Amino acid sequence: MIEITEYLRNDFKAIQSSDSIESVMDFFEESRYSHFPVVEDGVYIGCISAEDIINFETNKKISDYRYALRGFFARKNMFWIEVFEVFSRNNTSIIPLVEEENKYIGYYEITEVIRNFYETPFVKDYGDVIIVEKSSINFSISQVVQIVESNEGKILGLYISNTSPDKVQVTIKIVLGRVNEILQSFRRYEYDIISNHKEDIFVNNLKDRSDYLDKYLNI
Secondary structure: OHHHHHHHEEEOOOOOOOOOOOHHHHHHHOOOOOOEEEOOOOEEEEEEEEEHOOOOOOOOOOHHHHOEOOOEEEEEOOOOOHHHHHHHHHOOOOEEEEEHHHHHHHHHHOOOHHHHHHHHHHHHHHHHHHHHHEEEEEEEEOHHHHHHHHHHHEEEEEEEEEEEEOOEEEEEEEOOOOHHHHHHHHHHOOEEEOOOOOOOOOHHEEEEEHHHHHHHHHH
């Protein structure tokens, strides 16, 4: 997988704190970014939002609205999943990359980070996707792994795909393994199967019985 720093961009120069609101409005109209970094003497001081700036007075400068800047950023030593988390947490299309003492060096775009995710085996390799759910009190990642591997499955990746106060849902991508046996093992450990699988004998039997009952009632 490509190192995330290879996706660093400098297509547009950072906004200067001395820039006029009017010129920055024009920039957002051209670039369509949700935010963009603002610097002062080469030091990152925050991101200005395209949504916020439409409410500012055009004859003023960015420095007049310093209070509106948001301070999210990434560091060089972050892994791509950590950077992706910053994107998600701040609902932004770009993230500034800064060095020590907050020296600005460039930015990441969300589309580039997603492209990096597409290169992982979890996404690009062929496999079966299983989604299971269990009470949050009894849920265990180690148990999920044990169930899959005890049925000769190999996990390409898994992640918590949904949570609630009572339930935890996990998405697992596997290769090899006996899918039907894996599904039945999950049920024995009181997991609900959220995904649909043609190999699921339990569900297929229920469907056959339902079809038979419908046919019988229609006689």
